[in-house]
Amino acid sequence: MTCPFMGLAFLGRLEESSRKAAQWLVERTPVRSLRDWAISFSLWPVHFTTSCCGAEFAAVSAPRFDMERYGFLPFNSPRQTNLLLIEGTLTRKMARAAEIVYQQMPSPKFVVAMGACAIDGGIFHNSYNIVRPHELFPIEYFIPGCPPRPEAVAQAIVRLHEKVKRSEYGVKARET
Amino acid sequence: MSSSVMEARLLEKEGDEEVYEVFIGPQHPASGHMRLIVRLEGDVIVGVDPDIGWVHRTMEKLAESKEALKAIPLLERMTIIDSQNVTIGYVRALEKLLGVEPPPRARYLRTLLSEINRIASHLYGMGLAGIFVNHSTMFMWCFGDREVWIQLAEELTGARLTHSYSVPGGVRRDLPQGFKEKALKAIRYMEKRLDEYHRIFFDNPQVRARYEGVGVLKPHEARRLGVVGPNLRASGVRYDARLLGDYGVYDELEFEIPVREEGDAMSRLLLRGDEIRQSMNIIRQVLDKIPEGPILAEKYLRLIPPKLREPALKEGRIKFPGIFANLKLPKGEAVARAEMGHGEIFYHVTSDGSKKPYRVRVVTPSFRNVILFRYLPPGHRFMDLPAIYGSLDYFPPEADR
Amino acid sequence: MNTGSRLERLEKGLRDIGLEPVKAPGVLRVDAQPESLVPAARLAVEHGYDHLASVEGIDWPSEGVIEVIYHAESYDEDLRGTLLEIRVKVPRDEPRLPSLIEVWPNALFLERETWDLMGVVFEGHPELRRLLMPPDWDGPPPLRKDFKVKTEGVFVNVE
Ligand code: SF4
Numbered sequence: 001m002t003c004p005f006m007g008l009a010f011l012g013r014l015e016e017s018s019r020k021a022a023q024w025l026v027e028r029t030p031v032r033s034l035r036d037w038a039i040s041f042s043l044w045p046v047h048f049t050t051s052c053c054g055a056e057f058a059a060v061s062a063p064r065f066d067m068e069r070y071g072f073l074p075f076n077s078p079r080q081t082n083l084l085l086i087e088g089t090l091t092r093k094m095a096r097a098a099e100i101v102y103q104q105m106p107s108p109k110f111v112v113a114m115g116a117c118a119i120d121g122g123i124f125h126n127s128y129n130i131v132r133p134h135e136l137f138p139i140e141y142f143i144p145g146c147p148p149r150p151e152a153v154a155q156a157i158v159r160l161h162e163k164v165k166r167s168e169y170g171v172k173a174r175e176t
Numbered sequence: 177m178s179s180s181v182m183e184a185r186l187l188e189k190e191g192d193e194e195v196y197e198v199f200i201g202p203q204h205p206a207s208g209h210m211r212l213i214v215r216l217e218g219d220v221i222v223g224v225d226p227d228i229g230w231v232h233r234t235m236e237k238l239a240e241s242k243e244a245l246k247a248i249p250l251l252e253r254m255t256i257i258d259s260q261n262v263t264i265g266y267v268r269a270l271e272k273l274l275g276v277e278p279p280p281r282a283r284y285l286r287t288l289l290s291e292i293n294r295i296a297s298h299l300y301g302m303g304l305a306g307i308f309v310n311h312s313t314m315f316m317w318c319f320g321d322r323e324v325w326i327q328l329a330e331e332l333t334g335a336r337l338t339h340s341y342s343v344p345g346g347v348r349r350d351l352p353q354g355f356k357e358k359a360l361k362a363i364r365y366m367e368k369r370l371d372e373y374h375r376i377f378f379d380n381p382q383v384r385a386r387y388e389g390v391g392v393l394k395p396h397e398a399r400r401l402g403v404v405g406p407n408l409r410a411s412g413v414r415y416d417a418r419l420l421g422d423y424g425v426y427d428e429l430e431f432e433i434p435v436r437e438e439g440d441a442m443s444r445l446l447l448r449g450d451e452i453r454q455s456m457n458i459i460r461q462v463l464d465k466i467p468e469g470p471i472l473a474e475k476y477l478r479l480i481p482p483k484l485r486e487p488a489l490k491e492g493r494i495k496f497p498g499i500f501a502n503l504k505l506p507k508g509e510a511v512a513r514a515e516m517g518h519g520e521i522f523y524h525v526t527s528d529g530s531k532k533p534y535r536v537r538v539v540t541p542s543f544r545n546v547i548l549f550r551y552l553p554p555g556h557r558f559m560d561l562p563a564i565y566g567s568l569d570y571f572p573p574e575a576d577r
Numbered sequence: 578m579n580t581g582s583r584l585e586r587l588e589k590g591l592r593d594i595g596l597e598p599v600k601a602p603g604v605l606r607v608d609a610q611p612e613s614l615v616p617a618a619r620l621a622v623e624h625g626y627d628h629l630a631s632v633e634g635i636d637w638p639s640e641g642v643i644e645v646i647y648h649a650e651s652y653d654e655d656l657r658g659t660l661l662e663i664r665v666k667v668p669r670d671e672p673r674l675p676s677l678i679e680v681w682p683n684a685l686f687l688e689r690e691t692w693d694l695m696g697v698v699f700e701g702h703p704e705l706r707r708l709l710m711p712p713d714w715d716g717p718p719p720l721r722k723d724f725k726v727k728t729e730g731v732f733v734n735v736e
Contacts, residue, residue: 048203051231052256052573055300055337059326062303062319078203093711094209094230097202123250126241126726127234128719129710147256147337229709234726236694237719241726399652402628402683408652415652422603511604511648511660513630522630524648537633537646539687544630547683576709 032167039082039108040164041071043157046081048101051088053115056147065150072157078104083160086133088147089117089124095131102137108169111137112156116146140169195222198558202230209572212549212561219558226549231576239536243501244270244527247536249340254540255574256337258297258517260289260329262574265514266536267342268423269525272510274344274503276476280425281469282346287424288462289332289341291455295366296325297517298406298448298455301569305445306377308566309386314377321369324362331355344503346472349493356463363456370449378446387442391552391564394439401551404541405519407568410447411439417515429461441567448569476500502531518542518569542575583655587624591617606662611674614665618647618680625651626661629677632687634695636722642666643721645674645697649681667697676701694720 025031049057060067061074075081078101090098102111111133116122118133119142133139140163141156163169194217201211211227235254239247251266252259264286271277278286299322306314326336331352333339341347377383393403398411408415414435421427434450436443470477472494479500480488488494505527512523519541528534545568552564584605591598591607594616599606609617626649633646649661667674676699677684686708688699693708696718707714717724 046203049209051209051233052253054209055257058300058303058319059323062323063316064320064323076204089231089233091230091232091711093232094202097230101203123253124233124238127238128716128724128726129232129234149336229707229711232709234719237724237726399627400682402630402650402681413652415657420658511662520630522648524631524633524646526635535633535635537631539631543686543690544683546686550685 036164036167040161043071043083043110043160044073044075044081045083045085046078046101046105047074047076048084048098049087050090050094050098051117053088053147056150056153057085057087057114060150060153065154067154067157070157070161079106081105082109084109084111084137086111086113086118088115090131090133091129092131095136099136110160110169111139112141112143112160113139114143114148114153116144118142119144122146214558214561216558221553221556221558221561224549224553226546228546228572229576231573233577235577236536236538240532240534243531244503244505244533245343245501247533248343249338251538252338252340254577255516255518255571257300257571258293259337259339260286260293260341261514261516262521263340264290264342264423265512265521265523266525267344268512268514269510269523270344270505272512273505273508273525273527276345276473278346278473279470280467282471283425284462284466285347285351285471286342287426288459289329289339290424291458292325292329294455294517295452296322296329298452299325301517302445302448305566308562309383311377311383317373321366324365328359328362331358345476350471351466359459359463363459366452366456370452373449378449384442386563387445387567388440390441390556390560391567392440393548393552401547402544403548404544405516406447406451407444407545407548408519409434410436410444412437417513417520420513422512423514425462429458431458441563444567504531505529505533516541518571518574519545538577540574540577542571545570546575583624584659587620590620590624594620603658604660604662606664608664611665611667614663615675615677615680617663618677621649621661622680625653625656627651628683629681629687630660632684632691634691634697634720636669636695636720638669638722641669643669643672643695643697645691647677672697674699678702694718696721
């Protein structure tokens with residue numbers, strides 16, 4: 001006995017179950033490590049300069065340090081990037097913008113905080129107009145220094161590569 | 177959704193078609209941290225509202241909460257790419273309050289670092305001007321060559337960007353060995369490169385088309401608006417705070433203040449190139465003329481315990497005793513002006529006789545140039561805005577303090 | 578009429594409207610009243626001080642005043658070595674001054690900033706809104722002395 005509607009009725013569940021199956025597959029070792037391997041070489045930070053550490057950030061992507069070797073290419077739109085590098089102090093006004101930028105980025109996304117200011121205020125620890133980034137974002141790495149040398153930024157990025165390759169990034173980075 | 181809401185979205189209202197607003201930033205491809213609210217009529221700009229304050233880190237307040245000497249590294253963070261020139265004004269103001277004068281060698285060394293910083297700062301500005309018109313090669317070249325000067329500064333002071341080199345009464349370190357050869361080599365390299373810049377950027381027809389004749393600022397307008405720095409001199413006004421002879425050794429050297437008459441975006445860019453040449457000329461003269469002698473004023477050298485004084489003088493590296501951080505500022509006030517890469521910086525330090533300054537007022541060149549974002553773009557096409565922005569060499573953390 | 582340098586003529590003009598200019602190195606200092614501020618500024622513009630270098634507020638809680646200091650500057654060769662400093666005192670609980678935007682157009686952002694950070698109201702200024710502080714800031718003006726920030730510990734030399 002064949003039911004003409006059976007195929008249709010099955011279709012709805014098929015879609016859902018196939019998505020689940022794909023999800024399951026992606027989270028399993030061979031595919032997942034392939035995916036993470038690919039992600040790790042395309043960490044694209046968004047062009048979002050928050051403070052004076054941006055001067056060193058620019059030096060990182062400029063010829064002498066040339067982070068493009070590691071697939072690190074600052075890009076314009078938050079929609080096409082997956083790394084938010086907080087370059088120094090976050091003021092209250094800027095923090096709101098940073099949150100919007102972060103929400104617009106597709107997941108998985110990572111946040112690296114650069115500079116003493118982004119850790120705990122640094123030289124501006126007693127200012128009335130700054131926020132601490134770790135209260136807003138799940139941060140993968142902090143880069144100490146004021147400003148950190150470009151080598152230090154490079155090291156953080158390489159560390160992040162390894163972390164992503166090992167699939168150890170936080171749950172938060174994957175959600176939404 | 178009720179139909180009225182839908183209608184409101186679908187149908188045009190009165191006044192809709194005339195002017196609309198575009199928000200640019202604070203996340204945008206160039207340097208970021210500022211927002212321009214642009215009002216457009218079709219493709220023509222009718223008004224721009226620069227919305228600054230994204231990097232307002234309250235320097236003036238924090239400088240009041242620190243000992244006078246500790247405010248130097250703080251104020252340096254305003255313009256990290258030009259940190260000697262941004263603090264020299266503050267140091268001069270403190271020196272006037274304290275009544276000390278730096279010895280000649282220290283003044284020469286300050287001038288040396290000032291000019292190295294000026295070149296680095298101009299290269300930064302030129303690189304960004306390149307990225308504004310999507311000329312990535314210019315960005316790469318300028319930032320690559322900037323490293324040459326940063327390395328020189330690092331050799332002299334020990335830090336890539338945050339030098340904290342000048343202190344009241346002198347400088348922190350003496351000239352390292354072999355510095356002169358390296359500096360001369362850098363100058364020779366840079367002179368060659370400047371010609372190449374002309375070939376690839378300044379004489380490039382596409383760049384010319386974007387920058388030439390855009391954002392013209394006339395001399396009398398520049399005077400009235402209080403514009404400073406290369407933006408002023410590109411409009412034909414010969415003013416430079418170095419001419420005041422208040423700091424450094426500029427009155428003992430021979431150099432020109434480059435001036436251009438056109439006042440458009442292109443001349444503002446070209447002027448930076450001219451200034452780089454002049455700065456290299458100054459560095460050459462400084463290296464030739466630098467006299468021997470101490471690098472810190474006698475008054476403060478005596479504060480260093482004798483055990484440490486000898487090695488400090490021999491090594492040319494001053495390690496300050498703690499007493500130095502507790503300098504008492506005499507009651508009074510002092511004004512100082514200095515020329516940064518971006519323009520003139522103004523300091524007014526008021527003291528009530530305690531260790532901390534009572535009030536530090538600083539007006540930075542970028543803050544004074546903000547008014548140009550209001551003044552220049554109206555009447556231009558929207559695509560000219562990046563060219564105008566790029567030519568102004570605006571550095572937001574400096575304007576917001 | 579055309580005797581002496583422009584600076585001397587300006588000094589004389591300021592005396593004529595009842596002010597007392599004092600010469601200091603690099604600065605010509607004038608203490609003005611809120612009423613005499615605009616005439617003094619107009620006089621300065623006539624004599625070549627065509628833009629402002631800074632507008633500054635200093636809070637003196639002990640005297641109950643806020644001192645507003647204008648530094649005018651000129652790019653001309655004979656005047657550039659001297660700044661014109663006009664100081665006005667206004668009561669701390671109601672600081673009001675006429676805006677100088679018509680005299681010195683570049684007071685636009687400088688006055689706005691002083692309003693933002695010091696709470697001095699410039700009457701006649703077209704747009705007194707937040708410039709540097711976030712738009713939702715509702716605390717006291719941060720540069721006043723009763724707005725306290727944490728201070729740093731004192732460095733003690735043990736040797
Ligand atoms: S860490 Fe230092 S360099 Fe970086 S933003 Fe803060 S003050 Fe500036």
